[in-house]
Amino acid sequence: MYVAVKGGERAIANAHRLLEHERRGDRKVPEIGTDQIEQQLSLAVDRVMSEGSLYDRGLASLAIKQARGDLIEAIFLIRAYRTTLPRFGFSVPLDTGAMAIRRRISSTYKDLPGGQVLGPTFDYTHRLLDFALAAEGEPAAPVTAPVDPEERFPRVTDLIAQDDLIERNPPTDPAKPVGDLTREPLAFPAERDLRLQNLARGDEGFLLALGYSTQRGYGRNHPFVGEIRMGEVEVEFEIPELGLTVALGEVTLTECQMVNQFKGSLTEPAKFTRGYGLSFGHCERRAMSMALVDRALRADELSEERTSPAQDEEFVLSHSDNIQATGFVEHLKLPHYVDFQAELALLRQMRRELTSRNTHPEAAE
Amino acid sequence: MSRTAENYRGYNFAYLDEQTKRMIRRAILKAIAIPGYQVPFASREMPMPYGWGTGGVQVTAAILGPTDVLKVIDQGADDTTNAVSIRQFFEKTAGVETTTETEKATVIQTRHRIPEAKLQAHQVLVYQVPIPEPLRFLEPRETETRTLHALAEYGLMHVRLYEDIAQHGHIAKTYAYPVLVADRYVMDPSPIPKFDNPKMHESAALQLFGAGREKRIYAIPPHTKVVSLDFEDHPFEATKFDQPCALCGATDSYLDEVITDDRGGRMFVCSDTHHCETRRAEGHVGTLGTPVTEAAE
Numbered sequence: 315m316y317v318a319v320k321g322g323e324r325a326i327a328n329a330h331r332l333l334e335h336e337r338r339g340d341r342k343v344p345e346i347g348t349d350q351i352e353q354q355l356s357l358a359v360d361r362v363m364s365e366g367s368l369y370d371r372g373l374a375s376l377a378i379k380q381a382r383g384d385l386i387e388a389i390f391l392i393r394a395y396r397t398t399l400p401r402f403g404f405s406v407p408l409d410t411g412a413m414a415i416r417r418r419i420s421s422t423y424k425d426l427p428g429g430q431v432l433g434p435t436f437d438y439t440h441r442l443l444d445f446a447l448a449a450e451g452e453p454a455a456p457v458t459a460p461v462d463p464e465e466r467f468p469r470v471t472d473l474i475a476q477d478d479l480i481e482r483n484p485p486t487d488p489a490k491p492v493g494d495l496t497r498e499p500l501a502f503p504a505e506r507d508l509r510l511q512n513l514a515r516g517d518e519g520f521l522l523a524l525g526y527s528t529q530r531g532y533g534r535n536h537p538f539v540g541e542i543r544m545g546e547v548e549v550e551f552e553i554p555e556l557g558l559t560v561a562l563g564e565v566t567l568t569e570c571q572m573v574n575q576f577k578g579s580l581t582e583p584a585k586f587t588r589g590y591g592l593s594f595g596h597c598e599r600r601a602m603s604m605a606l607v608d609r610a611l612r613a614d615e616l617s618e619e620r621t622s623p624a625q626d627e628e629f630v631l632s633h634s635d636n637i638q639a640t641g642f643v644e645h646l647k648l649p650h651y652v653d654f655q656a657e658l659a660l661l662r663q664m665r666r667e668l669t670s671r672n673t674h675p676e677a678a679e
Numbered sequence: 680m681s682r683t684a685e686n687y688r689g690y691n692f693a694y695l696d697e698q699t700k701r702m703i704r705r706a707i708l709k710a711i712a713i714p715g716y717q718v719p720f721a722s723r724e725m726p727m728p729y730g731w732g733t734g735g736v737q738v739t740a741a742i743l744g745p746t747d748v749l750k751v752i753d754q755g756a757d758d759t760t761n762a763v764s765i766r767q768f769f770e771k772t773a774g775v776e777t778t779t780e781t782e783k784a785t786v787i788q789t790r791h792r793i794p795e796a797k798l799q800a801h802q803v804l805v806y807q808v809p810i811p812e813p814l815r816f817l818e819p820r821e822t823e824t825r826t827l828h829a830l831a832e833y834g835l836m837h838v839r840l841y842e843d844i845a846q847h848g849h850i851a852k853t854y855a856y857p858v859l860v861a862d863r864y865v866m867d868p869s870p871i872p873k874f875d876n877p878k879m880h881e882s883a884a885l886q887l888f889g890a891g892r893e894k895r896i897y898a899i900p901p902h903t904k905v906v907s908l909d910f911e912d913h914p915f916e917a918t919k920f921d922q923p924c925a926l927c928g929a930t931d932s933y934l935d936e937v938i939t940d941d942r943g944g945r946m947f948v949c950s951d952t953h954h955c956e957t958r959r960a961e962g963h964v965g966t967l968g969t970p971v972t973e974a975a976e
Contacts, residue, residue: 322758322759322760322762322763323758323763323767325760326760326763326764390728393724394724394725394726396724397723397724397725398690398694398696400696496721496723496724497721498721499719499720499721499722499894500894501719502820502821502822503822628819628820628821628822632821637724637728637729638729638892640728640729641728641729641730641731641733641892642729642730642809642892643730644728644730645728645729645730645731645809648730648731648753648761648790649753649754649759649760649761650754650791650870651754651935651936651950652754652755652791652792652854652870652871652872652933652935652950653791653853653854653855653870653872655872655933655934655935655936655950656853656854656872656873656874656918657853657854658936659853659918659920660849660851660853660918663849664847664848664849667848
C-alpha cells in the first residue's frame with residue numbers, strides 16, 4: 315500500500331549531520347585549522363577571495379574548511395556572507411603603480427626600471443612530485459636582498475605611453491560613478507567597468523578557456539604581457555564629512571596589463587591597445603586570462619568584427635559566474651516530477667494517436 | 680539544529696537588509712503596474728543556490744510581515760526537501776507562522792505548481808522562476824528579446840507553436856506554457872504544468888514571479904486577464920487525466936505518477952498533498968487509499 319512520502323525534514327537534518335562527519339574525516343587524524351589553510355593553502359584562499367569578491371583571508375579559510383576543499387562551494391559561502399554586509403562607501407581608486415612589489419615581470423622588455431623580480435613563482439620549477447614533502451620538514455629560509463627605498467617600479471604600460479605608442483586609459487569621469495553589478499542588474503550592452511567587475515569575480519576555469527580560445531584563433535588579439543605585478547597596495551577611504559583620506563589597510567593584488575595589436579587609420583597614428591586583468595591575492599592565471607578576455611570584449615569599441623565566443627559580451631558575461639552556473643546546473647537534482655508527468659502524458663497521447671492512425675488509416679484524414 | 684539557528688542570529692528580519700527589501704518592493708510595484716512585464720532588479724546572492732528558488736525567496740522576504748502565515752510547496756507538496764528547506768529558512772530568519780493548509784496561508788511560495796484550492800484576495804502566490812523569458816528558447820539574446828517585447832512582436836512564438844502542430848499534431852509544450860497577460864505581454868508562467876494555466880486567469884490573489892539568477896521580477900495583479908496562447912482551430916486544452924487520484928479519488932486535480940514495483944505497477948496520486956489530505960480527512964477514499972484513521976498510524 316502506498317502512503318505519500320514524508321520525512322523530508324528529518325532526512326535533511328540527518329544528511330547534514332553526516333556531511334559534518336565526512337568533513338571531519340578520520341577523527342584519529344588531527345583536525346585541520348583555518349590558520350593552516352590560510353598559511354599553507356594560500357593560493358586556494360586567494361581564489362576564494364577573488365571569486366567570492368571579499369578580501370578576508372580568515373573567512374576564506376573558514377569557507378574552504380567548511381566546504382571540505384570544494385572551492386566553488388567555499389566561494390558560494392563567501393558570496394552569501396558578503397551579500398549581507400552594508401556598504402558605507404567606495405575606496406579611493408587604488409594606485410597599483412605604488413605597489414610594494416613582491417613579483418614583477420615584463421615579457422616586452424628585457425630590463426626596465428626596477429628590473430624583473432621573479433618573486434615566489436611556480437614558473438621554471440620542474441613539475442616533479444617532491445616525495446620528501448610527504449614527510450614533514452622545514453624548507454630553507456628564503457634569500458633576501460637589501461631594499462632600496464628609493465627604487466621605483468613604473469608600470470610598463472606607462473613607459474610605453476610616454477612615447478604615445480599605446481592608447482591612453484580613459485580619464486575617470488566624476489559625474490559617472492563606477493558601476494556595481496551586485497547592486498544594479500547587469501544590462502546589455504555593458505560598459506567596460508561592469509565587464510571588468512564581472513570578469514574579476516568570474517570563474518577562473520571559464521576565463522582561462524576563453525582566454526585560451528582567443529590565442530587559438532577564436533578572436534585573436536595578439537597579446538604581449540606588458541607586465542604582471544604582484545604585491546601589496548594600500549586601500550584609502552575618503553571621509554567627506556571630515557575632508558580627510560584615511561588608510562584602511564593593504565591588500566595583496568595581482569595585476570596584468572596586456573599590450574595588444576595596434577589600431578590606426580589614415581588619419582590616426584597606430585597605437586597598441588590594452589587588455590586589463592586584476593585579482594585579489596596571487597592569482598596570475600586569472601589576471602592574465604581576464605586581460606585576454608577584456609581585450610576580446612572590446613571588439614565593438616575598436617570596430618572589430620565579433621566572430622568568436624570570447625568577443626560575445628552577452629555570452630561571456632552571462633556565463634562567467636560560477637555561483638550562478640553551479641546553482642542552475644545542480645538544480646536539475648531538484649524534483650521535476652510534475653513537469654515530467656506532463657511530458658509523459660503528452661508522449662503517451664501522441665503514441666496512442668499514432669497507433670490508432672496506423673490501425674485505422676482512414677481516420678487519419 | 681540549534682547550530683544552524685545560531686548562524687542566523689545577527690541577520691535582519693527575513694534575512695535581507697531593509698535597503699534591499701525596499702529595492703525589491705520597488706521592482707514588485709513596477710511589475711504590478713505593468714502586468715507581465717519583466718522588471719530587472721538587483722538580485723542578491725542568497726544562502727541557497729541559484730536555480731533553487733533565490734528569486735522566490737527574495738520576493739517572499741521582501742513582502743513578508745511578522746503576522747503573515749507562510750506556506751511553501753515544491754511540485755505541489757509541502758514535504759519535498761527543497762520546500763522544507765525554504766520553509767525552515769523563513770521559520771529561522773523571520774520567525775513567522777508556517778502552515779501546510781492552503782486556506783490559512785497569506786503568502787504561498789511555490790515551485791512548479793498552483794494549489795488546487797481557489798486562492799483568495801488576501802493571499803499572495805510567489806512563484807520561483809528559472810528562466811523568466813518566454814522567448815529565450817527561440818532567441819538567446821536579451822537585447823533581442825527585450826526589443827521583441829517592446830514591439831509586442833510575438834510572431835516567432837506563434838510560428839514555433841504552429842510548427843509543433845504541423846510536426847506532432849499538438850502544441851508540444853506541456854509545462855511553462857506561454858500566456859498573454861492583460862492583452863499585452865507574453866509571459867512565462869514558470870514551469871507549472873499547463874494544467875494550472877487557467878488558474879492564473881482572473882485570480883483573486885496577487886501573483887508574483889521572482890527569478891534570482893536572471894534578476895527579473897514580474898507580476899499578475901488580481902483579476903487580470905491571462906490567456907494561454909493558442910489558435911482558433913487548435914484551442915488550448917489543459918492536461919486531463921484518465922483516472923482519479925488513487926488515494927482520495929479526486930478527478931479534478933493534477934496527478935503524479937508513482938511507480939509501485941518493477942513489474943509495471945503504477946498509481947496516480949494528487950500532486951497537491953494538502954488537497955489530497957483534506958479530501959481524505961473529509962472521508963474520500965480512492966481505489967488504493969486507506970481510510971484516514973488507519974493511514975494516520
